[in-house]
Amino acid sequence: VLPFQNKSSDADTDYLSDGLAESLIYRLSQLPNLKVSPTSAVMRYKGKELDAQRIAKELGVQAVMSGRMIQRGENLSISVELVDAANNKIIWGEQYERKMSDLLATQREIASTITEKLQLKLSGETAKGITKKYTDSNEAYQLYLKGRFNWNKRTSEGLQAAVQFYSQAIEKDPGFALAYAGLADTYVIVGAYGTVSPSEAMPRAKAAALKAIELDNSLAEPHAALGAYYSAFGWNFEIADREFRKAIQLNPNYATTWHWMGNFLPIVGKNDEGIAAGRRAEE
Helix, strand or coil: CCCCEECCCCHHHHHHHHHHHHHHHHHHCCCCCCCCCCHHHHHHHCCCCCCHHHHHHHHCCCEEEEEEEEEECCEEEEEEEEEECCCCEEEEEEEEEEEHHHHHHHHHHHHHHHHHHCCCCCCHHHHHHHHCCCCCCHHHHHHHHHHHHHHCCCCHHHHHHHHHHHHHHHHHCCCCHHHHHHHHHHHHHHHHHCCCCHHHHHHHHHHHHHHHHHHCCCCCHHHHHHHHHHHHCCCCHHHHHHHHHHHHHHCCCCHHHHHHHHHHHHHHCCHHHHHHHHHHHHC
8 A cells, every 4th residue: 555645735634645545554454364565665655656566566565556635625535546566457446535524434445445356355353453443533533643644754853743643632532542552652762762751751651552452452552562661661571572472463464563572572582583573574
């Protein structure tokens, strides 16, 4: 899933076009028999000319999805195209004319249609990952996307903005587990980068992760954040290992778990496992 082209005149809506792609990656990566390139792997193609066959070869995938988005006030126009890279033929294409308030439902609709077009047979559990409603508040969801957009920048300013956006999303919907998970991720990075002292940031990461788990124990992200907390600050390696492995069990395709676990394993003398985890994160 390539970054969507933002054809709006306002560059401040990049969080929406990037967020659309990232949300689809997030949903599709929960399908056990589907390899989906993570956001970090596809962002390098943002703003570049689309060559589906070349991109598919570089990423080692069989199909490439691209899209365009235009926002005019409350109106959203989203066009998507799924291409079979082997013969450069379109598997499926669709145009969606929606309101901003339909953003969440439209993402679920697109993800569901992709699984149908790829003729993937879903069990009840995997189908839930595609169609799951993480929040009923479209406003909270847009703030969450802004949080993800700024977290992905990996700058001091971006991380501070991410904390603000996630916190605002939680204010709009206190039951929004993904927003708490995003907040936990951000405090882990903030503490590691020294933007805020670890003694201040890491307990906040732990608190946000525990709240996310309390709200939705099916999410991998907060367990990965707890693994990072216990491996780099709480100094309980047994719990750290358990939390990382729980995150992998919940979502084997979540690259950040493998990344952080790869940092942790050499600390406990498991160098070969650490290298393997790092390679899995790269994959």
